[in-house]
Amino acid sequence: MARDNFSNDRRATITDVAREAGTGKTSISRYLNGETGVLSTELRERIEEAIAKLDYRPNQMARGLKRGRNRLVGMLVADLTNPYSVEVLQGVEAACHAYGYMPLICHAANEIDLERRYLQLLSTYRVEGVIVNALGVKEETLETLTRGGVPVVLVDRSVEGVITDMVGLDNIEAVRMAVQHLVNQGFDELLFIVQPYAQVSSRRVREAAFRDTIGALGVSGASGVSDVSGATIVLDLDNDETLAEIDGRIDAAQRRNRRVALFAANAPVALRLALHLKERHGADWQRQVALMSIDDSEWAELAGMTTVRQPTYTIGERAVEFLHERIEGAVVAPRECLLPGELVVRASTSAPTPRGST
Amino acid sequence: MARDNFSNDRRATITDVAREAGTGKTSISRYLNGETGVLSTELRERIEEAIAKLDYRPNQMARGLKRGRNRLVGMLVADLTNPYSVEVLQGVEAACHAYGYMPLICHAANEIDLERRYLQLLSTYRVEGVIVNALGVKEETLETLTRGGVPVVLVDRSVEGVITDMVGLDNIEAVRMAVQHLVNQGFDELLFIVQPYAQVSSRRVREAAFRDTIGALGVSGASGVSDVSGATIVLDLDNDETLAEIDGRIDAAQRRNRRVALFAANAPVALRLALHLKERHGADWQRQVALMSIDDSEWAELAGMTTVRQPTYTIGERAVEFLHERIEGAVVAPRECLLPGELVVRASTSAPTPRGST
DNA sequence: CTGTTAGCGCCTTCAT
DNA sequence: ATGAAGGCGCTAACAG
Numbered sequence: 054m055a056r057d058n059f060s061n062d063r064r065a066t067i068t069d070v071a072r073e074a075g076t077g078k079t080s081i082s083r084y085l086n087g088e089t090g091v092l093s094t095e096l097r098e099r100i101e102e103a104i105a106k107l108d109y110r111p112n113q114m115a116r117g118l119k120r121g122r123n124r125l126v127g128m129l130v131a132d133l134t135n136p137y138s139v140e141v142l143q144g145v146e147a148a149c150h151a152y153g154y155m156p157l158i159c160h161a162a163n164e165i166d167l168e169r170r171y172l173q174l175l176s177t178y179r180v181e182g183v184i185v186n187a188l189g190v191k192e193e194t195l196e197t198l199t200r201g202g203v204p205v206v207l208v209d210r211s212v213e214g215v216i217t218d219m220v221g222l223d224n225i226e227a228v229r230m231a232v233q234h235l236v237n238q239g240f241d242e243l244l245f246i247v248q249p250y251a252q253v254s255s256r257r258v259r260e261a262a263f264r265d266t267i268g269a270l271g272v273s274g275a276s277g278v279s280d281v282s283g284a285t286i287v288l289d290l291d292n293d294e295t296l297a298e299i300d301g302r303i304d305a306a307q308r309r310n311r312r313v314a315l316f317a318a319n320a321p322v323a324l325r326l327a328l329h330l331k332e333r334h335g336a337d338w339q340r341q342v343a344l345m346s347i348d349d350s351e352w353a354e355l356a357g358m359t360t361v362r363q364p365t366y367t368i369g370e371r372a373v374e375f376l377h378e379r380i381e382g383a384v385v386a387p388r389e390c391l392l393p394g395e396l397v398v399r400a401s402t403s404a405p406t407p408r409g410s411t
Numbered sequence: 412m413a414r415d416n417f418s419n420d421r422r423a424t425i426t427d428v429a430r431e432a433g434t435g436k437t438s439i440s441r442y443l444n445g446e447t448g449v450l451s452t453e454l455r456e457r458i459e460e461a462i463a464k465l466d467y468r469p470n471q472m473a474r475g476l477k478r479g480r481n482r483l484v485g486m487l488v489a490d491l492t493n494p495y496s497v498e499v500l501q502g503v504e505a506a507c508h509a510y511g512y513m514p515l516i517c518h519a520a521n522e523i524d525l526e527r528r529y530l531q532l533l534s535t536y537r538v539e540g541v542i543v544n545a546l547g548v549k550e551e552t553l554e555t556l557t558r559g560g561v562p563v564v565l566v567d568r569s570v571e572g573v574i575t576d577m578v579g580l581d582n583i584e585a586v587r588m589a590v591q592h593l594v595n596q597g598f599d600e601l602l603f604i605v606q607p608y609a610q611v612s613s614r615r616v617r618e619a620a621f622r623d624t625i626g627a628l629g630v631s632g633a634s635g636v637s638d639v640s641g642a643t644i645v646l647d648l649d650n651d652e653t654l655a656e657i658d659g660r661i662d663a664a665q666r667r668n669r670r671v672a673l674f675a676a677n678a679p680v681a682l683r684l685a686l687h688l689k690e691r692h693g694a695d696w697q698r699q700v701a702l703m704s705i706d707d708s709e710w711a712e713l714a715g716m717t718t719v720r721q722p723t724y725t726i727g728e729r730a731v732e733f734l735h736e737r738i739e740g741a742v743v744a745p746r747e748c749l750l751p752g753e754l755v756v757r758a759s760t761s762a763p764t765p766r767g768s769t
Numbered sequence: 770c771t772g773t774t775a776g777c778g779c780c781t782t783c784a785t
Numbered sequence: 786a787t788g789a790a791g792g793c794g795c796t797a798a799c800a801g
Contacts, residue, residue, distance in 0.1 A: 064559045066794055077772045113535045114472045115794035118777050133497045146518055158516040160504055177471045201422045327713050352710030355685050424778055435788040473778035476793050
């Protein structure tokens with residue numbers, strides 16, 4: 054019931070400490086800010102005692118109010134359910150701690166309204182900068198912050214009309230690498246499956262890269278490969294109809310003795326496809342149709358699925374670095390940092406088994 | 412370059428708005444706090460104009476400083492990599508918004524030091540309450556907060572020596588249900604696999620429940636079942652040696668014509684086991700040994716694994732409810748809210764295939 | 770080396 | 786119905 058000291062539940066303030074130590078608030082403040090060497094050892098000890106006795110913690114809010122910076126940075130995440138986001142987050146967190154920032158994590162949970170509300174909230178809490186993994190923000194929403202002079206760094210996706218730092222995967226190279234792998238493995242009918250682009254630039258970029266790569270393949274005819282054809286299918290995860298279309302395409306191609314591979318634009322798509330294929334072809338669906346994807350989620354290893362792993366952690370770190378520079382006042386032209394992905398080859402893309410070979 | 416209004420990058424303050432509207436700060440404050448009906452419509456309009464023109468946002472920090480509440484609540488998560496945590500988080504977030512709180516998410520990433528640092532940070536930012544999914548906090552660490560009168564609600568795990576509200580899965584019933592299911596399916600050699608207990612109470616509770624259930628089974632001999640035996644194995648995820656032990660146990664049991672089922676105490680364990688079994692028995696490991704687990708992760712469906720799904724979302728919501736009551740000043744005895752799990756039956760536990768039957 | 774003073778942006782009596 | 790003044794906890798000149 055009674056605490057050893059008579060702190061009536063109210064946290065001690067700097068004034069309390071000053072009184073307890075028999076000195077002025079300034080000295081306490083100096084002590085807190087590490088202005089050591091300016092305090093007599095004797096005073097310092099008294100202060101330390103007082104702080105310990107009162108279990109004093111400086112109030113960050115008050116601090117921030119006074120000096121105009123509160124060391125808060127916002128991190129807006131579109132979907133924590135996506136392992137990609139969590140991994141990026143870990144990089145962000147680590148870097149934040151290194152720079153002394155406190156990351157304020159906001160999870161939009163795929164709700165575009167939430168996203169907007171959070172952005173406002175962040176501005177209201179006077180964060181010093183924001184890292185945005187945008188869902189569907191418009192330029193205007195972000196202006197809430199930019200107008201206040203709050204730096205913004207984009208992750209994975211750019212936002213139309215917003216020119217600022219952005220860091221993400223080198224999608225073009227990643228897709229090229231993946232397609233090349235599939236072709237090398239002998240697949241010649243590639244289906245690229247991607248969610249509706251909506252505002253998500255990376256989806257669009259990946260799709261374009263897919264088509265370009267296929268196109269280039271046809272022209273060059275390099276490495277003795279020829280006659281590779283590819284198509285894109287837009288798959289809404291909440292709508293099963295396109296799944297039927299995909300099935301149709303696969304069947305048709307296999308009937309023509311083509312070796313089909315599905316290329317999922319990201320992990321959620323890959324999972325949806327895998328579930329569907331399993332439902333349709335049974336436990337050994339892997340032998341019926343090849344599946345690979347961008348994003349190396351935890352079940353990829355279990356399913357033996359080839360993937361392109363994103364440098365997620367580094368993406369998070371780099372984002373904070375950029376942000377930090379701008380918070381510190383750097384005024385450089387907007388940068389774009391595209392990091393390379395890594396091909397993780399597994400069984401799913403090893404042996405093409407066209408229907409004819411069964 | 413130039414903004415339409417001449418706001419020199421510095422966010423407008425209440426004083427600016429007052430000047431712009433040609434009135435005092437008090438009226439602005441009243442307007443902000445919805446003390447409508449006390450303001451002449453004429454003044455109100457002028458205020459609205461001024462706010463819009465200056466793009467004014469009240470500073471939450473300053474507000475909090477003055478009134479002593481900043482509407483911040485902390486949410487300390489042990490491991491966001493665990494889907495369980497993310498799901499709980501979503502419940503927490505939703506409830507927070509409903510109550511008007513801003514959740515401050517802290518991710519300890521399984522680092523016990525980080526956890527402690529975050530707890531201090533939270534206290535420093537004067538959060539009004541904290542929801543803790545503890546990793547290894549000790550009573551003393553939590554005291555940082557409790558001494559300041561900050562309410563704490565525990566999630567999933569209790570902390571030794573800390574008596575406060577706690578909400579989580581009804582582990583005893585969940586384990587009983589799972590074991591019962593396995594027995595009903597004809598398995599008679601049950602291996603319970605769990606991570607080192609460390610400070611995590613739920614692991615200990617689940618293990619105890621497992622043994623109790625097995626014990627009760629032997630005594631009652633109910634439903635015609637007899638001779639079910641069970642054992643616990645503690646598996647350190649970073650150490651492969653115990654995996655070999657598990658293999659040994661499985662082999663030995665199967666040699667005695669027992670029908671073996673592995674019961675993973677949570678999703679991370681289940682994944683580790685699945686990966687290992689796949690490596691050892693090949694793609695159709697499922698036919699060699701049955702695996703079920705607590706936690707229904709996204710790949711469970713893909714792998715066709717039976718699980719006990721936790722009411723994660725509700726757990727998060729309930730935690731916030733408890734917290735809210737205490738923040739509002741309720742002084743009730745510590746409560747314990749144990750929510751029921753749901754058995755999700757899939758193929759993995761359907762057909763026991765003892766070695767003898769091969 | 771140390772204390773005094775004046776705010777940071779906002780809310781809250783207390784007058785008017 | 787409205788405004789003036791004081792203070793939340795802290796820092797940053799400015800003296801001493």
